[in-house]
Amino acid sequence: MTELVSLRETEPVTAGARGAPCAMRAVGLNAYFGATQAVRDVALDVPANEVTAIIGPSGCGKSTLLRTFNRMHETVPTARITGQVFFHGQDIYGDDVNPITLRRYVGMVFQRPTPFPTMSIRDNVAAGLRVQSGDKLDRRQVDEIVERALREAALWDEVKDRLKASATGISGGQQQRLCIARALATAPHVLLLDEPTASLDPLSSQKVEELVYELRKTMTVVIVTHNMQQAARVSDRTVFMLSGQLVETAPTRVMFTAPTDPRTEAYITGRFG
Amino acid sequence: MKRPSPDATAIPRTSVASASSSDSSPPTATGASILSSAEPARHLPSIQGSVVADRIYRTAILFFALCVPVLLLLIFVEVGVAGWPALRQFGFSFLTSSTWDPVKGEFGAAPAIFGTLLTSIIALVIATPLALGGAIFLSEFSPRWLRQPVSFLIDLLAAVPSVVFGLWGVFVLVPLLRTGLMPFLRDTLHLGATPFFSGPAYGPSVLAAGLILAIMVLPYIAAVSREVLMAVPRSQREAALALGATRWEAITGAVLPYARTGIFGGIILGLGRARGETMAVTMVIGNRHELAASLFAPGYTMASLIANEFAEATTDIHLSALMAVGFVLFLITLIVNGIARLLVRRVGEVRA
Numbered sequence: 001m002t003e004l005v006s007l008r009e010t011e012p013v014t015a016g017a018r019g020a021p022c023a024m025r026a027v028g029l030n031a032y033f034g035a036t037q038a039v040r041d042v043a044l045d046v047p048a049n050e051v052t053a054i055i056g057p058s059g060c061g062k063s064t065l066l067r068t069f070n071r072m073h074e075t076v077p078t079a080r081i082t083g084q085v086f087f088h089g090q091d092i093y094g095d096d097v098n099p100i101t102l103r104r105y106v107g108m109v110f111q112r113p114t115p116f117p118t119m120s121i122r123d124n125v126a127a128g129l130r131v132q133s134g135d136k137l138d139r140r141q142v143d144e145i146v147e148r149a150l151r152e153a154a155l156w157d158e159v160k161d162r163l164k165a166s167a168t169g170i171s172g173g174q175q176q177r178l179c180i181a182r183a184l185a186t187a188p189h190v191l192l193l194d195e196p197t198a199s200l201d202p203l204s205s206q207k208v209e210e211l212v213y214e215l216r217k218t219m220t221v222v223i224v225t226h227n228m229q230q231a232a233r234v235s236d237r238t239v240f241m242l243s244g245q246l247v248e249t250a251p252t253r254v255m256f257t258a259p260t261d262p263r264t265e266a267y268i269t270g271r272f273g
Numbered sequence: 274m275k276r277p278s279p280d281a282t283a284i285p286r287t288s289v290a291s292a293s294s295s296d297s298s299p300p301t302a303t304g305a306s307i308l309s310s311a312e313p314a315r316h317l318p319s320i321q322g323s324v325v326a327d328r329i330y331r332t333a334i335l336f337f338a339l340c341v342p343v344l345l346l347l348i349f350v351e352v353g354v355a356g357w358p359a360l361r362q363f364g365f366s367f368l369t370s371s372t373w374d375p376v377k378g379e380f381g382a383a384p385a386i387f388g389t390l391l392t393s394i395i396a397l398v399i400a401t402p403l404a405l406g407g408a409i410f411l412s413e414f415s416p417r418w419l420r421q422p423v424s425f426l427i428d429l430l431a432a433v434p435s436v437v438f439g440l441w442g443v444f445v446l447v448p449l450l451r452t453g454l455m456p457f458l459r460d461t462l463h464l465g466a467t468p469f470f471s472g473p474a475y476g477p478s479v480l481a482a483g484l485i486l487a488i489m490v491l492p493y494i495a496a497v498s499r500e501v502l503m504a505v506p507r508s509q510r511e512a513a514l515a516l517g518a519t520r521w522e523a524i525t526g527a528v529l530p531y532a533r534t535g536i537f538g539g540i541i542l543g544l545g546r547a548r549g550e551t552m553a554v555t556m557v558i559g560n561r562h563e564l565a566a567s568l569f570a571p572g573y574t575m576a577s578l579i580a581n582e583f584a585e586a587t588t589d590i591h592l593s594a595l596m597a598v599g600f601v602l603f604l605i606t607l608i609v610n611g612i613a614r615l616l617v618r619r620v621g622e623v624r625a
Contacts, residue, residue, distance in 0.1 A: 075514055077417070104517035114512035118530035128516035131526065182516065 022086070023048035023190050023220035024069055024106075029083035031064050031073055038064040040244040041083075046190075046237075051212060051221040053235035053252065055228055057267065061244040062224045063111075066192050069222065070106040071099040087190070104132050107188035111195040113175035115167035115182075122163040124178055125149050128186040145185050153181035154211055173204025180211065191215060193223040197230065209234050228268060232256050240264045349603060356597030359590060367597060373562040375586070380594035382601060384562045388479060388572040389602070392554065393547040395483025395568070400491040401540055407491075408498035408536075412505075413524055424499065431492035439556035442485045447557055450484075451476035455569055468566040477559035480568040485553045490543035497539030501532045534617055541613040548606060551576040575602040 024046040031039035038061040046052050054062040067073040068081055071092060085092050092102050107128075115124050125146045129137060137145070146163070150156040155177040159170065167178060176196060183191060193212065197205035212234045215221050225231050231238050231252065238255040240247045240263075248261045259265045360367055363380060370381020407427065411420050455474035459465035505528050513523035529536070551574075559571020560581055575598050586592045 070515065072511060072515060075511065100517055100519050103515055108515035110508060110511065110515075112508060114506075114508045116509070116512070116527055116530065118533070127513070127526065131513075131516060131518040131522045179512070186517065 021048060021088075022046060023088060024222070025086040026065070026068070027084045027086070029065070029068060029081065029085060031061070031068050031081045032079065033064075033076065034078040038244055039068065039081075042241075042244075042246045044239060044246060044249065046220060046222055048220045049216055049218075050236040051216050051223060051234055052237045052239060053231035054222065054224045054239045054241060055226070055231045055267075056241035056247075058226065059243075060241045062241050063194050065241065066108075066194055066222060066224050069190070069192055070103050070108050072103075072108060074099070104128075104186060105188055106190045106192060107183035107186065108192040108194065109176070109179050109183050109196050111198045113172055113179050113199070115175050115178055117166070117168045119167055120164045121159050121167050121170070121178060122146050124167045125181050125185050128182055132186050146181075149181040149185035150178075152184050152211070152214075153177045154207055155181055171204070173200045173207065176200055176204065176208060177211070180208070184215075188219060190220045190222065193221065195224050195226065197225070197227070205230070228256075240267065242267070349600075352596055352600045352603060356593055356595075356600040359593040359597040360600070362590065363594075367594075368601065371562060371564045375582070375588065375591045378588060378590050380590070380597075382575065382578070382594075382598050384564050385573045385575045385578045385598060386601060386605070387564055388482075388558065389548060389574040389576070389605070391479055391568075391572070392482045392486055392558070392574055393544055395480070396486035396490050396547040397540060397544055399484065399487035400494055400543060403487075404491045404494035404539075404543075405498055405536065407495045408502055409524060409529075411499050412502035413520070413528070424496075427492045427495050427499075429492075430488070431496065435489065435550060435552040436556075438485055438489055439553035442481060442553060442557040446484060447476040447481055450474070450478070450481055455480070459569070469568055472565075472567045472569045474569055475559065475571060477557055477571050478569050479558065479565075479572040482554045482558040482572070482574065483568070485557055486547045486550055489550060489553065490546045493546055494536075494539045494543040497542060498532070498536045501535030501539065502528060504535075505531045537613075537617050541610070541617070544609065544613070545606070548602075548609070549576055551580045555580050575599070575605075 022045045024044075026042050026044040029039055029042040029044075030037060040061075042065060044065075054065060056062045064073060068085055069087075069092075073079050073081060081093065087102065087106065090097070092099075116127060119127065122143075126142050129142060129145060147156060147160075150159065155174060158174060159165075159178075162169075167175065170178065176199070180193075180196070196212075197208050200208065209230060212221055212223060216236070223231075223234065235252045237249065238252045239249045240255065240259075240261070242263055248255065248259060248264045250259070255264065256268060259268060359380060363370070367381055368386065369383050370379075371383045372379050372381045373384070374380070407423075411424060415423065451474050455470075455476075455478075458470045459474065464470035509527045509531050510523050513527040514520070518526060554574050555577035558574060558577055560573055560577065561571040562573060563570065565572065579595050579598055579602075582591070583595055586595055
């Protein structure tokens, strides 16, 4: 018990040592689909340059919470939120915020690979660049960024000889890494990953996990996962959610060794969910 | 035979045991006798059964499936045979000559062929953007309460009989063209300087036919495009939005490319309707055998030519010439649809 307390107390120091203020912060956040409330009064700090994992049983609102961070939640008809979400101190639901601009800094990768089927591998990676910077970049610059993004996503060696081929001709795991490369190409500050390995085989999952582990050097990552081992492997902090509420937030080591809330312990030890 | 008692829970095991014990019985013994001798209290499900019904079903289905191509082939041959005398007599000039003189017995279908192609193109050029715009609105922007009624009205447009469109054309569209649109295009916009919008504004014209056809094919293209766009997965839109695309960029960059094969199919469907439409076109096109560059000039289409003259065709060669026109229309349909198929395949290739 003493160990737990001391670990918790050292945590803010660690964050401070990395010089990391909060990249994202949710305050009194509620999210709804019509009359159904998916997220209940969540307060959460996401430290910069760390990987934060959100775990919880299906339907606990973890994906919805993630989608409020780049305002994708509101693209669903009847969806709405109350409360506030801050991105580097700015309220992203403020009147003067354009969600399009926000999404250029807060990238997202979805559960299933979503390559654009009519585009080549190269054009898929460059898709975000095209909408964000218009045609200001010339071909060579785009090619450089595409290569960098594909290398970061550990996909370059596998696709470098067929950049002009259709993006649907590669495997599911490659497609998902392509989608990550597409999100990385525009150099977001925060990357939101919504169960990125849910539809992948173990080997592909491992590659994506290694990638996530590397990404913290350059950006803040929030990953939603229903795989607790994955959360333990890749994240610095873990958030446990249950029926829309945030039950516990702790450094990952603490969460998986000495959770404070009995519900967290029950979930982690596999008693439900 | 007795049904198995409900409390006989160990039946599977005993039956296996009894079956293996009866393995020693002579091979001449039938399965039924083994079972009955081993365990008279229950019966195994029979896997015997007649496959005759399945065979009859398959033959019937094959017959129905073959009916369509056979019917098509029969019509093709029939029309070809009937039109053969005219085709043989006039040869290639049947396609290039613009003389259509039943009195002299000279027939060339060039104006009708040209008119069919031109009116179809006008119809598609006008209808495609309108229909696609409507479909994009309905699938992407429309509030839910508006989508149902508007979709219903668009579908209803397809159900209006073509003679009603023709009447509307004669009494509303043609006068409107004569007094409004044609002078406006020719004089106000000075498009009269080009050969395409010159000449007197009679009203009944290739332009009128093209406009009527545009309205008639619009619901087909709109309905197909709407369905195709609605079938584009949400994930494609979200992927584009999450990259920082605006709603419009998500549509043009992700949704439309995803749906392009289907939209193209809708346009081809519209083209088929425009090419074959007879009644409404006959009522507004002016029915004149003349090759003219101006859209204001009256013209003819193959379908309206056949409809108009069939009843009054008295000589054999006149009748044969009309059949030959039908044959050419048939051929053009085959060629255009063949090209369209190739294009659809080419367009859809990247996706596969």
